[in-house]
Amino acid sequence: MYTSLIQALGIINCTIVKRHGNNNFELLYGTNDWAYALLPHARDDTHFTIDDHSPYLQDFLIDAEHFWQIGNDGQIQSGIWSEKTASSLLRLEAIAAVTKGECFLVINNLEQQYARQQKTLQSARELLITNDKMLAEQEYLQERLETILRQADNLTALQAPLNKVIEHAEFGIIIADADMQIVQQNPRALALFELSEQQAPPSPLSITMRLFNEQCPSVERILSTHSEWRGELFWHMSEYVNKWLDLSLQAVVDAQGALVNWIFILNDVTRLKYLQQRNEQLGMYDIVTDLPNRHLLLQNTESAVSDQHPFYFLYLDIKWFKRVNDRYGHAVGDTLLIELVERIQPLLGDENLLARMGGDEFAILLHDTTSAKECDAFCQRLIQTVEQPFYTPDKQQLRVGLNIGVAHYPSDATDCEQLVRFADMAVYSAKRQLDSHAAFYSKSLKDITMKRIAMEEALRKAIKAREFELFLQPIIDMRSGGIVKAEALIRWRDKSNKLISPDEFIPIAELCGLIIPIGHWVIEQAGNMLKLLHSYNDQLTLSVNLSPKQLNDEHLLDAFTATINKTGIDASKVELEITEGVLIDNFERVERHIRQLRKLGIRISIDDFGTGYSSLRYLQRLSVDTVKIDRSFVHDLSDNENDKAIVLAVIAIAKSLGLEVIAEGVETKAQRHFLMDNACFIAQGYLFGRPVPVDDFCQLLSCE
Amino acid sequence: MIQKKICLLGASAVGKTSLIKQYIEGVFSDKYLTTLGVKVDKKQVQLGPREIQLMVWDIEGIDRYCGFQPKYLRGASAFIIVVDHTRSQSLQEGMEIFQLAQETTNIPAVLVINKTDLPEQWHWTEHEVETRSHMFADCFRTSAKTGEQVDAMFQAVARLCMAD
Structure with missing residues (x-):
């Protein structure tokens, strides 16, 4: 009876055992070789015992026995395990079930599901590891370079071991002076752009700067304020050569605050992108927070602009996040970001979109808000939420703040690029406040920001002079x-x-x-x-x-x-x-x-x-x-x-x-x-x- | 024969499965194949006049996709935290797993720094490893690829199980 029912239901590759008492079982279904390999005593006796043949199953039976004795309808699962038999490697999962007072043990053979799941996880983990490795190497080198460049009068002072590391680094490194002239570049930087040392221009720097100018709306502000930037650039060389490049840009200033160098660290992340695409739809999503990434956000913004419905673009910058990362490490920083996203999500309606722009920057497309007053109230709710303390695993309290820059479509800008640039300008203005702050883009804010940027520049020169x-x-x-x-x-x-x-x-x-x-x-x-x-x-x-x-x-x-x-x-x-x-x-x-x-x-x-x-x-x-x-x-x-x-x-x-x-x-x-x-x-x-x-x-x- | 359960824990891709494969079968594969769930292998170990059977639990790497499951440590006599010599992040993750395991059990733990056949990474300081290894009953630098220190490490873990 059981057999025909089970076969009719299409549940074929499993073994079903009925429990009659403590270590007293009866095989109801499953006469495959693998079932007998796992439960050898079932071959000869109607009622049999399960011995320590499979340590994992035996361990699960401790929980199962407890569950059966409670006797409430339901089931518990063992989790996947692998069992090597004389002829094969089994991928199994056991289920202890109680139904109408009767106790069962079901063992599923998950060979196909295992293979599928392994394939997905394999991509995801390769991606995670490659990303972690890249980050760690970049951060180390960037920090060392920055320290040395800040102190050194010229690059001959670069320590020999560091020079060796630059030469052999797996990512492209370009060091430029304050006037954006190349001071040093490593072989990998040339190789990334399919160039050789003997070749005439363009140089890796000029290509990078072209892509940066074309693809980053905030480029002007970043360069004039000597800000850090990290993000992805797409390089299309020919029909057959397309690359995704991860660029990390860092300004080096001397003790007087004057700009000395720019450090460009470039990584070919095309393979990462490929892995992301293989791994479901991660290509458009941020790995840490699972939020849409910058590219998907920009696509959505373009689409919202073409729909011509008014909306607000909110640029979010997490205040003091770098301090958290520096003091507690990236694992804690990542956990904070994940928790922060979990806090913000409930404040958003179904219509609005939260995305991670990179680093400590996020953005929101706010569709369901019609007035600046409402938008401001939303910003204040965001600030209050983010300002609530976070805790590290060892219960240390962390606090971060939130700067928000807001630009409105179509009142402030009618195209995507300008909208993002204006929101970026507004958040830059908000950052200048000591506490969390939301700033709305306006003509006067633009003027004040430009004046402030000019004042900063003049101050830098004044220090030098x-x-x-x-x-x-x-x-x-x-x-x-x-x-x-x-x-x-x-x-x-x-x-x-x-x-x-x-x-x-x-x-x-x-x-x-x-x-x-x-x-x-x-x-x-x-x-x-x-x-x-x-x-x-x-x-x-x-x-x-x-x-x-x-x-x-x-x-x-x-x-x-x-x-x-x-x-x-x-x-x-x-x-x-x-x-x-x-x-x-x-x-x-x-x-x-x-x-x-x-x-x-x-x-x-x-x-x-x-x-x-x-x-x-x-x-x-x-x-x-x-x-x-x-x-x-x-x-x-x-x-x-x-x-x-x-x-x-x-x-x-x-x-x-x-x-x-x-x-x-x-x-x-x-x-x-x-x-x-x-x-x-x-x-x-x-x-x-x-x-x-x-x-x-x-x-x-x-x-x- | 006395049976002793030991568990290998660590972040993903640090080489837990490779260490076991090298120890049990004496083989190594360069291809990374992620483990799902648990696989238990057995190996008989001679400790002086006594022979014991080690049940080696290879547990899926703990990361964003798989959390730490304290139930796997039930009945274990020792556990091994494996970290990857080329990935400083794996040391930090290994230490977090170690702390979680210590909340569940007080059995001895061994720190294993694997992949020593690969070039040393410049962002991994000896001092960092030194400070952390003091928290363990023992620390080994292994290569699942060349087999360096693999037998010695499992032998030491077996001795720790028997000292229990």
């Missing part, structure tokens, strides 16, 4: 009227001799990282100046402002040590002014840096005290020497009772903690009297002197 100056503002002991300190304040005098206010360029320098080389210059200059000032007054202290980014700079201590050693100045006559804001982010790291600086003898002062996140705990833990009362409180001292109270409170806190207190922005005699009456004797402000060039300051000192 040393167009900065340090002005000094006196800090007075009001009891004697004598200068006890000076605060160094940076000024930028451009080529036309126009002075540019620090309020204008410091925030940009801070955002694009140029504050680091500027800061190093300030430290060096301040050291030289203090040496000069001590020839007039050897008790004078010079204070220097430090921005949040500088305090996070791992080379800050080296810069101070080098300056102190070079100039021979007394470190206790250097005071660093930090704002309260820096204490909130990365308190541990800031504390460590401050502790190291204090070990050198340098003094620490809290600038603009009272305006930020004033905390006595921070003051105590950091062993601060001085607090500076912010000018905004001093300004309204005569008629604002609240400000009076704040100033008195700050003075009281400082006294109780044994700290020096300095009042900033003192401009009137009334302010001076109030401060002196309340035992605050050190002050700076226009009443005593404006910031002046160092020579003028020396004049002031010589008059004392």
